[in-house]
Amino acid sequence: MRALKLEFYKIRRKKIVLMILLLLAAEMMWAFMSTSVSISRNPDHAVWASILFTTASLNGLFMPMMTAIIVSRLCDMEHKGSTWKLLGALDVSRGRLYAAKYGCAAVLLLLAVVLQAMLMTAFGFMQGFADKLPAEWLVRYIGGTLLVSLAAASVQQWISMTVRNQAFALCLGMLGSFVGLTGGLFPEAVRRWLIWAHYMDLSPVTIRYADHVATFVTQALPPDIAAFTAGTAAACFLFGGLHAARKEI
Amino acid sequence: MRRSFAAEWLKLRHSRIGIAITVLPVISLLIGCANYALNREVLVNGWYSLWTQVSLFYGEFFLPMLVAIVCAYACRLEHMNRNWNMVLTAPVPAGSVFWAKWAVSALLVLAAQALFMALYWAAGLLLKMPGPFPAETIGWALRGWYACLSICALQLSLSIRIRSFAVPVGFSLAAVLAGLGLYVAGKGVYFPHSLLTIGMHALNQEPLDPRSELLFWIMNPAYALLLAGWSVRGLKRRDVATA
Numbered sequence: 001m002r003a004l005k006l007e008f009y010k011i012r013r014k015k016i017v018l019m020i021l022l023l024l025a026a027e028m029m030w031a032f033m034s035t036s037v038s039i040s041r042n043p044d045h046a047v048w049a050s051i052l053f054t055t056a057s058l059n060g061l062f063m064p065m066m067t068a069i070i071v072s073r074l075c076d077m078e079h080k081g082s083t084w085k086l087l088g089a090l091d092v093s094r095g096r097l098y099a100a101k102y103g104c105a106a107v108l109l110l111l112a113v114v115l116q117a118m119l120m121t122a123f124g125f126m127q128g129f130a131d132k133l134p135a136e137w138l139v140r141y142i143g144g145t146l147l148v149s150l151a152a153a154s155v156q157q158w159i160s161m162t163v164r165n166q167a168f169a170l171c172l173g174m175l176g177s178f179v180g181l182t183g184g185l186f187p188e189a190v191r192r193w194l195i196w197a198h199y200m201d202l203s204p205v206t207i208r209y210a211d212h213v214a215t216f217v218t219q220a221l222p223p224d225i226a227a228f229t230a231g232t233a234a235a236c237f238l239f240g241g242l243h244a245a246r247k248e249i
Numbered sequence: 250m251r252r253s254f255a256a257e258w259l260k261l262r263h264s265r266i267g268i269a270i271t272v273l274p275v276i277s278l279l280i281g282c283a284n285y286a287l288n289r290e291v292l293v294n295g296w297y298s299l300w301t302q303v304s305l306f307y308g309e310f311f312l313p314m315l316v317a318i319v320c321a322y323a324c325r326l327e328h329m330n331r332n333w334n335m336v337l338t339a340p341v342p343a344g345s346v347f348w349a350k351w352a353v354s355a356l357l358v359l360a361a362q363a364l365f366m367a368l369y370w371a372a373g374l375l376l377k378m379p380g381p382f383p384a385e386t387i388g389w390a391l392r393g394w395y396a397c398l399s400i401c402a403l404q405l406s407l408s409i410r411i412r413s414f415a416v417p418v419g420f421s422l423a424a425v426l427a428g429l430g431l432y433v434a435g436k437g438v439y440f441p442h443s444l445l446t447i448g449m450h451a452l453n454q455e456p457l458d459p460r461s462e463l464l465f466w467i468m469n470p471a472y473a474l475l476l477a478g479w480s481v482r483g484l485k486r487r488d489v490a491t492a
Contacts, residue, residue: 022420022423023419023423027426029430030429030430065418066419068415069418069419072413072414072415076413165325166414167266167269167318167322167325168269169415170414171318173418174314174315175276177422178273178280178310181310185284
């Protein structure tokens with residue numbers, strides 16, 4: 001816990017939260033504009049599912065990049081300040097240091113996802129959506145988005161920690177965004193292996209097209225995809241931690 | 250200026266930035282081609298339909314982010330080990346430092362565009378496209394590169410000021426969305442990132458009207474000069490922050 005507190009202490013002037021807010025503002029403005037246009041064209045879309053679906057689909061583009069930026073900043077400050085040796089000399093295992101950085105990234109990502117949920121709620125009330133606020137959907141949305149982001153963060157942290165040059169970590173984040181954005185184009189058999197494409201899969205609502213009409217439908221939590229994402233997060237965290245702990249500084 | 254350029258080029262040796270420049274166009278092409286092949290019955294406009302598939306995500310989202318990564322990379326070494334002090338005390342003007350970084354970044358982006366076009370041509374042959382290769386797509390790629398010159402200036406300005414590698418890339422993602430919004434609102438010629446959308450013809454393959462065409466050619470150098478001026482002024486006046 002002390003290690004986690006110190007991670008937050010180290011980033012107190014890094015303006016990481018400001019960066020998160022900037023990216024969230026861009027994403028949510030796009031989501032709100034897109035949903036507003038959709039509602040003006042089809043009043044049946046004035047439901048909570050529409051904003052949840054739009055935001056989940058945009059998360060494929062934004063969250064991998066946001067995750068890459070957060071994790072890269074947390075690790076790059078140690079690379080730039082050449083403080084790995086100092087940290088390594090402390091009476092704290094490297095595994096705990098690795099876990100503290102991951103915990104810090106997880107809290108920041110949770111903050112981003114909860115903020116998204118709050119903004120969606122505010123938008124829904126402002127638009128006067130006819131149906132009741134679906135608290136269960138929001139909880140599932142937060143859980144699903146966070147799970148995928150944590151899996152992406154575990155991959156990013158592995159790269160950001162072990163490769164000093166952050167261009168590689170950022171390129172991976174960019175490729176993650178690319179996969180997240182185009183995930184819907186992949187066949188199901190391919191998509192299930194790409195963690196960045198799971199934002200839509202773990203969303204509580206999806207869209208179905210029939211006779212050129214789009215309808216929002218509830219989708220059950222796919223246990224295989226959720227398990228694969230959680231497994232990837234755990235495996236990458238474990239192997240990344242081991243790799244970082246054994247690597248010579 | 251020539252010596253600054255040579256120094257920048259020297260710094261890129263063994264840097265592996267080529268991997269970033271190669272991977273993205275390849276993946277963009279692969280996904281675009283796969284999407285084209287799966288929807289061939291709807292996409293009936295041959296080479297032009299293939300262009301819409303391969304250039305949409307690449308030109309709209311990922312090329313600006315690649316530019317951001319290249320520019321952040323060009324400033325990476327200076328932000329380490331107090332190297333800004335060394336660079337700014339070297340007997341070269343601050344302007345040369347900026348323009349050399351800008352020229353190297355522009356060359357790397359040109360290499361990415363050339364690779365993208367070569368892959369587009371190869372993909373078209375492999376997919377047995379009807380008709381000859383459309384020469385205007387080369388012009389679109391070059392116009393995309395021309396638009397990238399102002400984005401290079403913008404990203405370099407950010408990367409010179411911001412020590413973090415990741416933050417300017419984050420700004421780029423936000424700017425992409427702002428650019429898309431301005432493009433949709435019909436104000437695309439007033440923002441560097443939407444100038445790229447216009448130049449690459451990623452969303453619309455129709456030729457520009459004469460006024461927009463003129464603005465496209467004027468706004469890019471105007472932005473580049475403005476941002477270069479801002480950066481060079483900052484390099485001359487701002488105190489260098491070291492870790």
